[in-house]
Amino acid sequence: MKITAVEAIPFAIPYAKPLKFASGEVATAEHVLIRVRTEDGIVGVAEAPPRPFTYGETQAGIVAVVESLFAPQVTGLRVTEREVARARLGRTIGNPTAKAAIDMAMWDAFGKTVGLGVSELLGGCTDRLRVSHMLGFDEPAAMVAEAERMIATHGIRTFKVKVGRRPVDLDIAVVRALREAFGDGVELYVDGNRGWTPAESMRAMRRLADLDLLFAEELCAADDVLGRRWLVGHLDVPFIADESAVTPADITREVLGGSATAISIKTARTGFTGSQRAHHLAEGLGVEVVMGNQIDGQLGTACTIAFGAAHQRTSHRAAELSNFLDMTDDLLTEPLLITDGELRVRPGAGIGVEIDPDKLARYRTS
Ligand code: MUC
C-alpha cells in the first residue's frame, strides 16, 4: 500500500465548443493527470483542472507544485494515510485542485488495492445521479438549441444557466426563452460567477421571479459582505455558494453569516477527503448541496459521480456532470455515457476508470 511515486502529466484536449461565463472562458482542457503509484504495482489516477480565474492555479504551476513539493511529501505514505497527506499538503497555501487530485488518486489506489469501488467506500447511497447541464453565454436561440440537443440526445432536463453579463437583460432574455421553450418540463437555475453587483443581482432575480428557478449561485462577490447578505436575505430561492466557499471554514462563515443558503461541492477542488468534510458540514448546518463541475474531463466527472452517489444529500439534486460532452476527445479507455438524463457510478475497483495509453501519448504536452 506504500506510495512509491506521484506523477503530474500535463495534457491538452480542445473543446468543440468553448464554455463562456462571467469570470472566464475555457476553450481547451489543459489539465494535469495525477498518477499515484504504489509498491504493489497499483496506479491511482485523478485530474487537476487549472482554473486561474477561480483559484489562481495554472497548468505549469500544478505540475511544479506537485513535482517540487507535494510528491516528496506523499511518497512513502500508505494510500490509507490520507489525513497525513492532507496535513502535509496543507502546509502549502492554496493549490486546491493539485491537492484534490492527489487525494483522489490515493483513494483510487486504495480502492484498487482492496478491490472495492470508491463510491461504496465513501457511503454507497445509490448507483446513479441525474445530470444537470451547464449552458454557457450565447444568444437566447443558441442556448435554447443547445438545451434542446441535450434533452433529445441525453435526456437531460436540468440546466444551469450562466448569467452575470451586463446589461442584465442579456441573461434575463435567455432564461425567459428557456422557460418559454420547455415550460415545466425542465429545471432551471442560474450561476453568475460573481459578475454582478448585489443590486444588479437583486434586480435580475426580481425580473426572473416568475420563472420558477431552483437556485441562484454566486451572482455577486462574497467580498461585498453586507451587499451579499442583503441579497441572500431577500431571495426566495436557495443561494448556492460555489467559489466563495471551498473550505469547511469558508462554508461555515458564508452560511452562518447569512451570505449563502446552499453549497456546491466540487471534488476537483476538495478531493474526496475534503468533500466529505464539506458534505458533513452541510448536513450539520442543514443546507442543500449541488454536486458542481469544475469544467472537468471524464476522469474528473467519474470522481464527481463517485462522491455524489455515495450520500443521500449529494444525490438528491441533479449533479453537474456533462461538461465533458463538449470536449473533442478524452483519456479514458471506456467513455462515460449519459442515458435518460442519468450517469451511473462506474463499476469496478477505485474510481472505475482506465487511462488509454495511446490517448495519453497523443494529448500529453510533456
Ligand atoms: C461553475 O459552477 O462556476 C466556472 C467557473 C468555475 O470556477 O467553475 C465553473 C462552473
Ligand code: MG
Ligand atoms: Mg458556479
